[in-house]
Amino acid sequence: MKKRLLVTGLSGFVGRHLQSHLESKNAAWELVLPADHYDLTQPETLTTWCAACPDAVLHLAGQTFVPESFRTPQRTLEVNLIGTLNLLQALKTNGFNGTFLYISSGDVYGQVPETELPIKESRIPRPRNPYAVSKFAAEILCLQWGYTESWRVIIARPFNHTGSSQSDAFVIPSIARQLIRVRTGAQPSAIEAGDFEVTRDFLDVKDVIQAYFYLLEHGRSGEVYNVCSGIGLRVRDLIAEMANLAGVEVELVQDPHRMRRSEQRRVVGCSDKLQQETGWKPFTPIKDTLQDVLADWESRKQ
Numbered sequence: 001m002k003k004r005l006l007v008t009g010l011s012g013f014v015g016r017h018l019q020s021h022l023e024s025k026n027a028a029w030e031l032v033l034p035a036d037h038y039d040l041t042q043p044e045t046l047t048t049w050c051a052a053c054p055d056a057v058l059h060l061a062g063q064t065f066v067p068e069s070f071r072t073p074q075r076t077l078e079v080n081l082i083g084t085l086n087l088l089q090a091l092k093t094n095g096f097n098g099t100f101l102y103i104s105s106g107d108v109y110g111q112v113p114e115t116e117l118p119i120k121e122s123r124i125p126r127p128r129n130p131y132a133v134s135k136f137a138a139e140i141l142c143l144q145w146g147y148t149e150s151w152r153v154i155i156a157r158p159f160n161h162t163g164s165s166q167s168d169a170f171v172i173p174s175i176a177r178q179l180i181r182v183r184t185g186a187q188p189s190a191i192e193a194g195d196f197e198v199t200r201d202f203l204d205v206k207d208v209i210q211a212y213f214y215l216l217e218h219g220r221s222g223e224v225y226n227v228c229s230g231i232g233l234r235v236r237d238l239i240a241e242m243a244n245l246a247g248v249e250v251e252l253v254q255d256p257h258r259m260r261r262s263e264q265r266r267v268v269g270c271s272d273k274l275q276q277e278t279g280w281k282p283f284t285p286i287k288d289t290l291q292d293v294l295a296d297w298e299s300r301k302q
Helices: 013-024 066-071 073-093 130-149 171-183 205-218 235-246 272-278 286-300
Strands: 003-008 029-031 056-059 099-103 152-158 190-193 224-227 251-254
Touching: 003 013, 013 029, 013 205, 056 073, 056 205, 066 073, 066 130, 073 099, 073 130, 099 130, 099 205, 130 152, 152 205, 171 190, 171 235, 171 286, 190 235, 205 224, 205 272, 224 272, 235 286
Parallel strands: 003 029, 003 056, 056 099, 099 152, 152 224, 190 251
Antiparallel strands: none
């Protein structure tokens, strides 16, 4: 018999891929879909859904865009922290006693000296933007509920991840969209980006979803796990690889509006704990991921 999985945020980037993953494979999990529209900030909309007696909850939903968190910090906290509290309370009201996997972010670590890379879970978080603050606060809240309610609570901290259908508010799909426009003659060969000299730890969204299922099956309660590749990739090099795949020559132009405050120059995570305790490993080459994103934007005809 399949186990029942309640997933918040199915309409988001990762959620859509997760739902497709479960629908296309003979998976061990069955999605518990909401009968009606729900809003994490409106507790009354969660009650009926949480009464469906899921075996596990994967909490993806939230405000995920760092620049937006600077513009609307109160809303970010309402959704990511208070919304998580509302979900926990709705589950408790309905007698939930399963596994709760909270999807946090590697951004909670804040500024990390290059001499202390790769980033391990033992590092004390020092969030430097409202988004990261809201995610770390929600982490602590979830762990507290695990202690007091005796639920199996696990925290995942994914680093950068990308793939098809991701919004062009994020760097890789933004570049892909521009490259397709250059190839079709819809824009000049100048590609606008933020700080393309930074290094980031990227995973394919499919690898991230696999990690979440491995954690549901094998993660230890009360533990935090980085979800990352362990490889630092410079954004400039990723753009060059994408341009090569798209078959165009471009000029990079730095857009000051895309620059982020509190920017970390190099980010590399350590996923040894996740791999050793669950058996997960990343399997998608970055070239394949970039090709998927390019093909996605080509299909959108933009």
